[in-house]
Amino acid sequence: MTISTDHATVQRVSIQLAERSYDIQIAPGLLDQATAWQGLPKAGAALIVTNETVAPLYLARLQQSLKTHYPVVHVCSLPDGESHKTWESLNRIFDVLLAQACDRKTVLFALGGGVVGDITGFAAACYMRGVPFVQVPTTLLAQVDSSVGGKTAINHPLGKNMVGAFYQPERVVCDLSTLQTLPARELSAGLAEVIKYGPIADMVFLDWIEKHLGDLLARDPQALAYAVKRSCEIKAWVVGQDERESGIRAILNFGHTFGHAIEAGLGFGVWLHGEAVGCGMVMASRLSQQLGLVDAAFTERLTSLIAQAGLPVTGPDLGADVYLHHMRVDKKAEAGDIRFVLIDPPGKATVRGAPDALVAEVVQACCRA
Amino acid sequence: MTISTDHATVQRVSIQLAERSYDIQIAPGLLDQATAWQGLPKAGAALIVTNETVAPLYLARLQQSLKTHYPVVHVCSLPDGESHKTWESLNRIFDVLLAQACDRKTVLFALGGGVVGDITGFAAACYMRGVPFVQVPTTLLAQVDSSVGGKTAINHPLGKNMVGAFYQPERVVCDLSTLQTLPARELSAGLAEVIKYGPIADMVFLDWIEKHLGDLLARDPQALAYAVKRSCEIKAWVVGQDERESGIRAILNFGHTFGHAIEAGLGFGVWLHGEAVGCGMVMASRLSQQLGLVDAAFTERLTSLIAQAGLPVTGPDLGADVYLHHMRVDKKAEAGDIRFVLIDPPGKATVRGAPDALVAEVVQACCRA
Numbered sequence: 001m002t003i004s005t006d007h008a009t010v011q012r013v014s015i016q017l018a019e020r021s022y023d024i025q026i027a028p029g030l031l032d033q034a035t036a037w038q039g040l041p042k043a044g045a046a047l048i049v050t051n052e053t054v055a056p057l058y059l060a061r062l063q064q065s066l067k068t069h070y071p072v073v074h075v076c077s078l079p080d081g082e083s084h085k086t087w088e089s090l091n092r093i094f095d096v097l098l099a100q101a102c103d104r105k106t107v108l109f110a111l112g113g114g115v116v117g118d119i120t121g122f123a124a125a126c127y128m129r130g131v132p133f134v135q136v137p138t139t140l141l142a143q144v145d146s147s148v149g150g151k152t153a154i155n156h157p158l159g160k161n162m163v164g165a166f167y168q169p170e171r172v173v174c175d176l177s178t179l180q181t182l183p184a185r186e187l188s189a190g191l192a193e194v195i196k197y198g199p200i201a202d203m204v205f206l207d208w209i210e211k212h213l214g215d216l217l218a219r220d221p222q223a224l225a226y227a228v229k230r231s232c233e234i235k236a237w238v239v240g241q242d243e244r245e246s247g248i249r250a251i252l253n254f255g256h257t258f259g260h261a262i263e264a265g266l267g268f269g270v271w272l273h274g275e276a277v278g279c280g281m282v283m284a285s286r287l288s289q290q291l292g293l294v295d296a297a298f299t300e301r302l303t304s305l306i307a308q309a310g311l312p313v314t315g316p317d318l319g320a321d322v323y324l325h326h327m328r329v330d331k332k333a334e335a336g337d338i339r340f341v342l343i344d345p346p347g348k349a350t351v352r353g354a355p356d357a358l359v360a361e362v363v364q365a366c367c368r369a
Numbered sequence: 370m371t372i373s374t375d376h377a378t379v380q381r382v383s384i385q386l387a388e389r390s391y392d393i394q395i396a397p398g399l400l401d402q403a404t405a406w407q408g409l410p411k412a413g414a415a416l417i418v419t420n421e422t423v424a425p426l427y428l429a430r431l432q433q434s435l436k437t438h439y440p441v442v443h444v445c446s447l448p449d450g451e452s453h454k455t456w457e458s459l460n461r462i463f464d465v466l467l468a469q470a471c472d473r474k475t476v477l478f479a480l481g482g483g484v485v486g487d488i489t490g491f492a493a494a495c496y497m498r499g500v501p502f503v504q505v506p507t508t509l510l511a512q513v514d515s516s517v518g519g520k521t522a523i524n525h526p527l528g529k530n531m532v533g534a535f536y537q538p539e540r541v542v543c544d545l546s547t548l549q550t551l552p553a554r555e556l557s558a559g560l561a562e563v564i565k566y567g568p569i570a571d572m573v574f575l576d577w578i579e580k581h582l583g584d585l586l587a588r589d590p591q592a593l594a595y596a597v598k599r600s601c602e603i604k605a606w607v608v609g610q611d612e613r614e615s616g617i618r619a620i621l622n623f624g625h626t627f628g629h630a631i632e633a634g635l636g637f638g639v640w641l642h643g644e645a646v647g648c649g650m651v652m653a654s655r656l657s658q659q660l661g662l663v664d665a666a667f668t669e670r671l672t673s674l675i676a677q678a679g680l681p682v683t684g685p686d687l688g689a690d691v692y693l694h695h696m697r698v699d700k701k702a703e704a705g706d707i708r709f710v711l712i713d714p715p716g717k718a719t720v721r722g723a724p725d726a727l728v729a730e731v732v733q734a735c736c737r738a
Contacts, residue, residue, distance in 0.1 A: 095527070098531060103703050105704075125534065128700045129520065130535065162496065163496065166498050166499065334413075
């Protein structure tokens with residue numbers, strides 16, 4: 001499917017972070033648009049980092065576009081999947097950069113989903129203590145969440161995203177056309193992060209998502225364009241206030257504490273991150289409800305939307321102890337106290353603790369027997 | 370040797386970097402001084418990173434001091450030496466942090482020389498995307514140079530310090546008493562970085578070094594105190610203007626471009642970093658002279674001082690091509706053009722290129738036949 005585009009249709013969202021500010025460009029067909037790549041830092045070379053799944057689809061087009069801006073465009077293609085978000089993959093990027101004698105002006109381009117974006121961003125943060133990079137997210141999850149805001153990381157055998165940096169890209173280029181080739185399961189996973197923005201920040205957006213869920217699942221270009229833009233606007237608003245997550249930024253982790261336990265408990269990669277977040281939001285809403293912060297109707301409404309988006313709403317039955325164990329090593333935890341992102345009231349999030357017994361009760365109620 | 374001390378003798382140098390500002394404390398006996406450890410970020414745990422050589426000398430004292438401020442003080446002791454400034458060592462720190470369920474308030478303490486400081490700082494920069502850390506340098510080189518200014522890194526098989534971050538410590542605590550146990554060769558290596566500050570920034574300091582070199586080599590506490598303080602002041606002045614080395618900070622690399630070629634050409638660890646810098650300054654001065662920026666008398670004066678400090682002034686005869694090859698992968702190089710830090714005039718440094726033929730001539734003149 002090809003969607004024609006012109007400059008007028010490019011939406012822009014700004015991330016305001018003083019000298020680290022940058023724009024998100026959102027439109028179909030941006031991979032081939034000259035404007036998407038103009039005005040980036042000049043360099044003797046660029047390096048595209050991608051993976052084996054995305055490369056056959058989009059690498060040649062990005063290379064073609066970048067060749068008019070950089071004398072040399074190197075490529076590093078990594079294996080696909082969360083299990084490869086490791087030091088080994090990171091080091092392959094350094095190997096290419098050093099083997100090609102890339103200097104500290106070299107610009108890195110992350111072409112792919114969240115894993116490619118996180119690794120590439122961290123490589124850019126570390127190579128020669130920092131080189132510029134550009135996010136070119138090709139999944140819905142990466143376009144609405146992981147490519148925006150400068151969180152980069154790799155996994156450690158003892159914990160997900162435990163080694164990383166806050167490091168902002170020069171630009172985020174969201175080519176909406178790439179979403180047309182996304183597997184259905186990954187589209188749903190991305191919708192989990194879109195839905196997230198409603199309860200934590202904007203109930204009008206939640207209304208819109210409910211009304212347009214069918215369009216989104218059918219990949220209607222206009223619906224996708226609005227969902228990506230509004231998600232990025234909310235994320236920009238949060239990140240602009242708290243780049244390094246010392247406060248409000250934690251609300252973006254709604255559903256992620258429970259979700260993290262699901263991912264870690266099952267083994268990373270069994271559920272997609274977005275699937276775990278979807279189910280985690282059901283649990284976090286129910287915990288909010290048990291604490292009297294939202295009513296049962298809200299939990300039911302959110303659960304129904306998540307289910308209709310094609311996401312799981314019942315957790316794997318790992319036992320409450322396993323959930324609690326994994327949540328204690330969450331990065332938000334402090335001295336072993338789990339910090340939950342809860343809804344209070346709908347449209348606003350808060351970060352607080354909860355009694356273990358109550359959390360266990362919620363987990364049991366939300367898990368398959 | 371024990372040196373008595375009291376609060377009045379603690380010298381302080383401030384690094385002014387807005388919200389990342391911090392103090393360097395300089396005095397004998399600081400390891401046991403309560404004031405050295407007061408006012409640091411509170412946390413449920415601290416982690417001391419050190420090495421097998423330094424641990425038997427100073428670990429117990431630092432542990433004892435920190436126990437009054439942190440409920441738990443973990444330790445990670447690494448093998449000693451530049452050859453261990455690797456991902457493997459870095460990952461051992463992450464292993465300990467995660468095995469001990471350390472949260473993102475955990476404070477890391479780097480107890481040792483430049484290698485320990487660089488690895489620990491980089492671990493702090495990356496663990497959970499950044500935790501606070503404190504430099505406790507125990508070598509002269511680390512006290513006057515590597516612990517100050519926030520450059521952290523590990524080596525990659527294809528290049529030294531190629532993977533790292535600009536990440537500032539909360540404080541630098543220079544216990545001058547630790548210099549009394551330093552091997553003579555490492556004292557001389559540290560003096561190379563002390564001498565460096567003269568030609569690039571302060572010829573009055575160079576006069577002082579010449580006059581007090583005997584005292585410094587005899588480890589006179591007053592002489593060491595002044596050398597460390599004045600070196601830190603100059604470094605603070607430079608770093609305060611250019612934290613991320615986009616300009617003037619590069620002058621701190623005087624002697625380091627040639628020195629890097631010596632280290633890489635011989636294999637890292639054959640010469641100490643300070644030894645390579647000492648000889649590299651002779652070469653860089655001679656290159657400055659060939660370009661008409663300083664006179665022969667200056668080169669002779671600097672060469673004589675470096676030799677008297679116990680440092681090599683004649684380079685290993687690797688051949689000019691090998692020198693040029695290694696200098697092209699220096700981080701200051703741009704698109705293969707080597708950038709030299711040159712003296713112009715004495716007391717002031719400049720960064721510029723030079724013709725390969727002239728560089729080759731200088732290398733040949735400065736190397737053992």
